[in-house]
Amino acid sequence: MVTITLWKDKTNKQLEPTLFSVTAEELAKRIGTEGGYNANKSSQLRRYFDEMVRLSTQAKANGADINMILPQVHMLVAKVAYAKGRKLVTDSFVEMMQSGISQINDKDDLLVFANFLESFIGFYKMHHPA
Numbered sequence: 001m002v003t004i005t006l007w008k009d010k011t012n013k014q015l016e017p018t019l020f021s022v023t024a025e026e027l028a029k030r031i032g033t034e035g036g037y038n039a040n041k042s043s044q045l046r047r048y049f050d051e052m053v054r055l056s057t058q059a060k061a062n063g064a065d066i067n068m069i070l071p072q073v074h075m076l077v078a079k080v081a082y083a084k085g086r087k088l089v090t091d092s093f094v095e096m097m098q099s100g101i102s103q104i105n106d107k108d109d110l111l112v113f114a115n116f117l118e119s120f121i122g123f124y125k126m127h128h129p130a
Contacts, residue, residue, distance in 0.1 A: 002095035006103050006112045024119035032128030035090040044088050049117045056114035059107045
């Protein structure tokens with residue numbers, strides 16, 4: 001089971017210290033070695049990262065209604081599950097996305113998870129350059 005923890009102490013705005021380094025790299029290595037040739041292609045994973053960045057950019061805009069953005073964020077779980085059904089991503093990637101998205105309840109959570117995915121994609125490209 002793949003789980004991530006975004007916050008060490010959300011009340012005091014303390015991120016999990018190794019989220020963008022150790023956690024992101026460990027998951028990139030793990031997910032990069034799974035699924036054979038067709039699963040977890042960089043372009044496929046980048047699609048979900050790009051969508052998360054788009055939503056986090058919307059959330060940062062003045063007057064943004066996070067209550068209209070959150071359902072779109074949580075819909076990414078269904079999109080990732082669809083990709084899993086088509087054997088384009090592995091269980092570990094689905095679990096990572098579910099774990100992160102399940103913790104998104106406000107703009108701060110969304111921004112942290114988007115930053116985590118940026119770190120993950122960077123490490124993924126290093127460990128799985130194809």
